[in-house]
Amino acid sequence: MTEDLLWPDYATPDGLAAIEAVPLEARGLPESTYALLSRAATCWPDRTALTVLPDATRWRGPLRRTFAELLAEVHRVANLFHDLGVRRGDAVALMSPNCADLITATLAAQLAGIAAPMGSGLSRQHLAELLRRSGARVLVTAGPELAPATWDTAQALARDGLLDAILVLRPTGAAGAREPLPAIHGVRIGYLGELAAAQDPAAFGGDLPRSADLAAMFHTGGTTGAPKLAAHTHGNEVADAWMLAASSLFDQESVVFAALPLFHVNALVVTLLTPLFKGQSAVWAGPLGYRDPALYGSFWKIVEHYRIVAMSAVPTVYAALAQIPVDADISSLQVPLVGASPLPAAVRDSFHARTGITLTEGYGLTEATCASARTFPDVSRPGSVGQRLPYQSVRVVAADGTWDELPAGETGILAISGPTVFPGYVTDRDENGPVLDGLGKLVDGWLDTGDLARVDEDGFVYLSGRAKDLIIRGGHNIDPATVEDALLAHPQVTAASAVGRPDVHAGEVPVAYVTLGSGATVTEEELCAWARERVPDRAAAPRTVTVLDELPVTAVGKLYKLGLRADAAHRELRAALEGAAGVHDIEATIEGSSIVATVKISPSAEDAVKAILGRYAVEWRLVVMS
Structure with a gap:
């Protein structure tokens, strides 16, 4: 690998053309996420790779792992997966709050097979469908000490006959006797750390992944009412991580703060894989991450103590931080990345006023791996979510279904092509492994993002709304069909439509509109309670339900959201x-x-x-x- 080719000069938007003058294939990117980790362990074996906080109140007493230690642990866990029958086309499900062993297990799942992270806030029915669709029969999950509710869900899934093995995680740095685990007929259950300890730390005993092999399946929102699993190849994830690491804003000494959940692509790509390229240390927050109120009281001191240079969060996090007086030396913090939902101007301005630091905005979606555009702190493009990343092409096409490309500056549907575009959704399994289908999102190698945008001649993207119906609450994708289905199950509801309502904290929140049958007596408050009990994802529960005489429709009779x-x-x-x-x-x-x-x-x-x-x-x- 030629380091000169691996690291171009990429400090300003003007560097994009020079970067792309060298083909991506010539830059010598690692073959897989495992090869990326192996390279880091070879180059910087004794450098600290992970600093994991047990929780926000114990931020001075972390668990640390060097790159060499991390690689050894990944070998052990991947060999355990292999012994359990996991092969290249098999998925390992992961359902847990962040902890040190979840980081290891995620990388190991991509080495032995395919990682399939799941958010524990989903309903059992939803989780069961994700397991069925992914084909995962091995589940890595939080145990009773780490997340009791998640542990209860894992046991219920096993008793429903959906799993062959459950590997249990303990809290970061847990000591003392482990809680005894129950016996479930036909299911192997044990603590992951204990079972992996006997495995070989020196090498993986199975076939190594290649660039075109699947690395992960990420659950993402959609507009069909069914769960979607977006497949990522190793090549997708390595390329996107490199595009972020290539920025001259980062160097080997940059310490990255990570607090988003690992079932989110941002946590995996931005704060786990990207630091591996330059041997950067990542400080991981406790299991609640940014959802832990205690984190905010100590946040500036954590930045000072660990000399945090970069972090990644959603707008709501920066809105909260903007209200907290700076009580420490935060001069190290240079690159606070923000994405996943629109950034209100007031949040950007208030964070800068509080800290003197400019937020680095980004844009991306799971179907393009993670990141596709980002801003530059010293280059002002008001209203833009950033310039396209190297080797990703963007264009705007007509919204009439013709896919005619529009001139620079005109608004239409944003489309993306390049090495980060996913190969499709996992819709089923056959004898060869996961079955993939673009489900209408892929057209001749171009990804239909569903976002309305214009792109200027320098490749800067300006969003102007969404052609799709997805509701994005604080970076969490909500399929409106899940809300609508819950309300339509009420015997007095005749029609339902859910949309996003602007919100100062979450960007937008779900609200619903319904019509009722003749003689209906149900109240709006009762319908809210009905929906809360039935939506598969707690975050999707509508804030309000409004009763209308009729829902607006288009000229052809479709609901006009x-x-x-x-x-x-x-x-x-x-x-x-x-x-x-x-x-x-x-x-x-x-x-x-x-x-x-x-x-x-x-x-x-x-x-x-x-x-x-x-x-x-x-x-x-x-x-x-x-």
Whole structure:
């Protein structure tokens, strides 16, 4: 591998053309995520790879592993998987909050077979379908000490006959006697650390993965009501991690902070795989990650103590940090990455005002592995989510189904091609392993992102809404069909439609609109409670249910969700501005495929109204009344 070719000069947007003058194949990227880890262990065996905090209150007493130790542990666990019958086309399911052994198990699953992370907040029915579709018969899961509710779910799945083996994780740094584990007929159950200890740490005994082999299956939202598993190849993940590592903003001394859950592609690609390229140390938060309130009280001290240079989080995290006084030396922090949901201007501005640091915004989706665009801290492109990453091509096509390419600056559906585009969704299994289908998202090698955007001549992407119906709550994808199905199960509901409502904390939250049958007596509050009990994902429970005489439809009779999104935005902004003096009128109108709020105000109200509207990731304009 030629290091000069591996690391181009990539500090500004102007470097993109020079980078792509060298073919990606000539840069000598590792063959697989395992080869990437092996390279790191060879180059920097004694350097600290992982610093894992037991929890947010014990951040001064972490567990540490060098790159050599991490590789040895991955060998042990992968050999255990191999002994359990896992082969190249077989999936290993992983369901646990973050801990040191989950990091090892995720890498080991990609070495022995295919990693299939699952969020434990999903319903049992949803999890069962993911297991069936992935074909995973081995589950790595949190044990009773780490996450009791997750452990109960794992046992229930095993008793339903869905698993052959359960490998149990303990909290990071756990000491003392292990809790006894139950016996379940036909299922091998044991603590992963104990079972792996007897395995060979020097090498993996099975076939090594190749670039085109599947590395992972990530659950992602969709608009069909069925769970989707987006497949990633080793080549996908290595290429995307390199595109991020190639940035000259990072060097070997850069310490990365990781606190997103490992069932999220951002956690895997940005904070686990990317640091392996330059031998960077990653500090992993405790099992609750950014959801732990205790983390925020100590956050700036953690940055100072570990000299954190980069971190990755969703807008809601930065909104919370912007409210916390800086009580430590945070001069090391240079690259706070933000993505997964739209970034409100007020969050960007308030974080900068609190810290003096510019957020580095990014854009991506699971079907393109993770990241496809990012901004540059010293280059201002207002409204852009960033320039396309090297070797990824972007174009905007007409939204009429023709896929005609539109000129630079015109708005249409954003499409992406290149080495990070996934091979398809896992729809089933046959004798050769997972069966893949693009399900209409792939057209001649181009990925239909479903996002409306324009792209300028320098490859900077400007989002202007979503052509798809997906609701993104704090970076968590919610399929509106899951909410609608729950409400339609109510005997008095005749029609239902769920959309995203703007929210200052989560970017947007799910809300629902319904129509009722003649003589119906159910209340909106009762319908909310009904839905909460039945949606498969707690995050998808609608905040409100609004009863209408009829739902808006298009000229051909399809539900017109854009009209409902406009109504939801209007209701939210009206409530937010209710106490503001000098506000005369609020409208939320549809312009093209975007929602634009127009607020009529007195001159004296301008600053206060701007401050309120700036907290939302919505387009708005002020009309100052004379």
